[in-house]
Amino acid sequence: MGARRPRTGDDWKLLAQACAALLERLPELVDEHVRELHDHSPAYGRVIGYDQHWQEARDAMRIGIETISAPRASPRRDLDHAEWLGRRRAEQGLPLDLMVHAYRLAGHQVWDALLEGAGSDARRLAVLMQSATMVWSAVDAQADTASEAYRATELELRRRTDEQLQALLDALLEGARSAEVAARAAAGLDLPERGRYAVVVLRTARRDLTHRRLEAEGLRFVWRMRTDCEVGVVSLDEGTGLDALAELMEGRCPGPGGISPVVVGLTELGRARRLAELALRTCPADAPAIVRLDRRMSGALVVSQPDLSSLLVSEVLGALLDLDPADRAVLLETLDVWLDCEGSAGRAASRLYCHRNTVFNRLRRLEQLTSRSLSRPRDLTEMTLALDAFRLSPG
Incomplete structure (x- = not known):
């Protein structure tokens, strides 16, 4: 060419x-x-x-x-x-x-x-x-x-749509009960407006976001990041309950964290978020875990009433507080394990690596120091609540 x-x-x-x-x-x-x-x-x-x-x-x-x-x-x-x-x-x-x-x-x-x-x-x-x-x-x-x-x-x-949807979800988590807000969030996030939900609150020192990839049949997660925690809204299918949610999160998420009871409808997310935060407050700092509020009711009761919590510790455990810290820790650990073992001294002894008579001796000493009997239901209730209050006190 x-x-x-x-x-x-x-x-x-x-x-x-x-x-x-x-x-x-x-x-x-x-x-x-x-x-x-x-x-x-x-x-x-x-x-x-x-x-x-x-x-x-x-x-x-x-x-x-x-x-x-x-x-x-x-x-x-x-x-x-x-x-x-x-x-x-x-x-x-x-x-x-x-x-x-x-x-x-x-x-x-x-x-x-x-x-x-x-x-x-x-x-x-x-x-x-x-x-x-x-x-x-x-x-x-x-x-x-x-x-x-x-x-x-x-x-x-x-991006704008995502920001709008996040704002709607944040409003619901903060307690908004507007049917219009719930309807818009349901349509944008493809969530059932009247579905079954739980809220998870995680407080982590590091930003380990592996939990954001959590998936399981019957469970769908929508996460929101806050300055000091992360909040997960979990949509639960019919027949899927908190057992499945807790099992999925156990060992997969950095604790501590709290799981709310099941609520019905997006307008209940604010209440669920508050209950999940209450569950989170029942996690001792030295034992981070993902806990359910329905399994921490007594602890939730005392952390939600700080004045009553302080009074319980001073009135019920007053004499214990004067002991040497190591001695006090042994007695309280024995009571904690004995309660966890449903009052079985033998099982408690196995977990504490001591003889069952040692467990009995420590419990009798606790009764003497607190002037309460573990065989009386009312006294036992006070001792249990006081123990939770002591464990969960900020000091």
Whole structure:
């Protein structure tokens, strides 16, 4: 093949004439363009609407045709318009592939119309053939620019939507009981508005986010990060309860953490969050765990009433507080283990690595120091609550 002939001023003049003639046929071209698009997919009419689509297609096609014959140093108005149209189509929700299809179709229609206008004029045809690469490069650049703007806008819209949904979820967790807020959150997060929920509150020193990947049949997690903790909203299928949730989280999440009882409906998330935080407060700092409120009711009672908690410790365990710390720790550990073993001295002795008589001796000493009997239900209740209050006291 020989070298391509340089384009002359006469060539640009002929190209400008061809584009001017094409602009006179613009309404006809736009009619054909929009009709073919709507035949290709009903989404164009559903998302954009025929009249609006016709006007926007006319503007885009006019700017594209004018670009073909514009001097090379001219500003790329076609790319500015493509960027605007890409953002608009993303905001309207038209699928990206349909937007790109519209650009490709417009390119073919403009090119076919240019060839048709040249007829059998060899000179005009030669000028068009020499301009083919420029025309199709312009169409590609327009489609690429529109696509980049579309994707950027789509990401921004998704970010805004996520922020709005997070704000709705935060409002519910803070105690909002608005049916409208619950309905919007349910629709955006794809959660049942009247479903069964539990809330998990985790307080961690490090940001170990492996728990965010927790998955199990019947359980779905939505996490929110706070300054001092993380809050998880757990959607529970019918038949899935707290046993399954606690088992899944055990050993998989850094403690301490608290699990609320099951509540019904998104409007109850505020109450569930408060109960989960109460469960979290029953976790001693030296024994981090993920605990359920329904298994820590006595501890929850004392931590929720700090004045009563302090009074219980001083009134019930007063004499114990004067002992040597090591001696006091042995007695309280014995009581704790004995209670955990449901009052079995033999089982408690096995866990404490001592003789059962040693357990009995320590318990009798506790009774003497507290002036209470572990065989009397009321005294036993006070001792149990006082022990929880002592274990969970901040000092």
